[in-house]
Amino acid sequence: MYITDVKVEELRIGAMIAQPVLKDKQKFISENTRVDKNILKRLQQLGIDSVSIRTKYPPKNLKEANSNDSHNKSPINKSKAETIRQQLRFREIRKKIEGKEVSSSKIKPVLGDTLREEAVENIRQLFTEIETSENIQNNTITAHKVISKSDEIVKQLEMAITADPEGHVHIYDLKQYDEYTFHHSLSVALLSIVTGKQCGLDYWDIMKLGQCAFLHDIGKQKIPIEIINKKGKLTDEEFKIVQQHPVHGASILENTILSDDVRNGVKYHHEKLSGRGYPEGISGKDIPLFSRIISVADVFDALTSYRPYRDPMTPHKACEIIISEINTSFDYDVVTNFVAKLELYPVNAIVELADERIGIVVDNNNKLNPIVELLETGERLDLHKVKDQLEIMQVIYPNDIESI
Numbered sequence: 001m002y003i004t005d006v007k008v009e010e011l012r013i014g015a016m017i018a019q020p021v022l023k024d025k026q027k028f029i030s031e032n033t034r035v036d037k038n039i040l041k042r043l044q045q046l047g048i049d050s051v052s053i054r055t056k057y058p059p060k061n062l063k064e065a066n067s068n069d070s071h072n073k074s075p076i077n078k079s080k081a082e083t084i085r086q087q088l089r090f091r092e093i094r095k096k097i098e099g100k101e102v103s104s105s106k107i108k109p110v111l112g113d114t115l116r117e118e119a120v121e122n123i124r125q126l127f128t129e130i131e132t133s134e135n136i137q138n139n140t141i142t143a144h145k146v147i148s149k150s151d152e153i154v155k156q157l158e159m160a161i162t163a164d165p166e167g168h169v170h171i172y173d174l175k176q177y178d179e180y181t182f183h184h185s186l187s188v189a190l191l192s193i194v195t196g197k198q199c200g201l202d203y204w205d206i207m208k209l210g211q212c213a214f215l216h217d218i219g220k221q222k223i224p225i226e227i228i229n230k231k232g233k234l235t236d237e238e239f240k241i242v243q244q245h246p247v248h249g250a251s252i253l254e255n256t257i258l259s260d261d262v263r264n265g266v267k268y269h270h271e272k273l274s275g276r277g278y279p280e281g282i283s284g285k286d287i288p289l290f291s292r293i294i295s296v297a298d299v300f301d302a303l304t305s306y307r308p309y310r311d312p313m314t315p316h317k318a319c320e321i322i323i324s325e326i327n328t329s330f331d332y333d334v335v336t337n338f339v340a341k342l343e344l345y346p347v348n349a350i351v352e353l354a355d356e357r358i359g360i361v362v363d364n365n366n367k368l369n370p371i372v373e374l375l376e377t378g379e380r381l382d383l384h385k386v387k388d389q390l391e392i393m394q395v396i397y398p399n400d401i402e403s404i
């Protein structure tokens, strides 16, 4: 996460204020306030020129200065976005000349924007609640608030998923957002619920699994922020401290109305099938099912997310890694059910290939290596046939092209 200054007139709804807004030494807007219409109006009324916001990608000047540093690379730059927009227009014209229809069906995420925004707002409150209370188990009001909030979100997720039983969760449901922790919790909950349903869990277990997934990292609130945000490699000492977060998480939830299943699910979400995980090094089916499901969702979402110290991994690479760790890190049945419900490259997704050509997915029967139509020439490439020479380098989200 980066902090960058933006002019108030360029400020977008939804941005997160990174530093308090002061005028005449008086604080008017606190840090971590999300910009909405009222905040925008307030800033204009106060005559504030610019504010600091949190951003997923490095600030522009830094990005240009470090253009050779892949860690600081935005997924696409201005000219690439323009090229893609142009190629999409050419493709439409080409199709018209050929008398072919261009499928205009938009990729529809499982979670609508409103549900996601509401859910993330709830997570933010939930995390703040936990951060500011020493022991939620000694504070029934806080414990009740935390649990009822997460319960509400899980119910909403379950409803959204059940509304389309044949549907898949796809990468567009998971990415394109800032504020890693909040969206990560939501994405892990979504992926876990979908996987749990595919594993055949009943409604009540899904509710518990959802809460567990949602709260899996709350113990991180008790780890010093400098360690959580450290960009370089952790020292052994620091790593030991981080490894305690599942234990902190379970103890935060102790003596609440949440069942043992939820607490244990949180406690063991970093265990590995081989017994080489933490905190206890338990193995195989001794690891609770909830933890086995959450660990797959957690790793997949973490690998495919942009982090300050590395670029996001493509969904198929992340999947290949997870599959290659079946029986060492992950449970075979869980991974099979996870992969079955995940659509890595939905039809109509725009992707950039390793040779920088841009394509649009036209057939995804092969999940990891779909068939793409190159935007420039209309040529179809079966990535399964050329998978050793060419692969998808990144997924380009509509926001990436539109917002530049």
Ligand SMILES: [Fe+2]
Binding pocket: 216, 217, 245, 269, 270
């Ligand atoms: Fe974790």
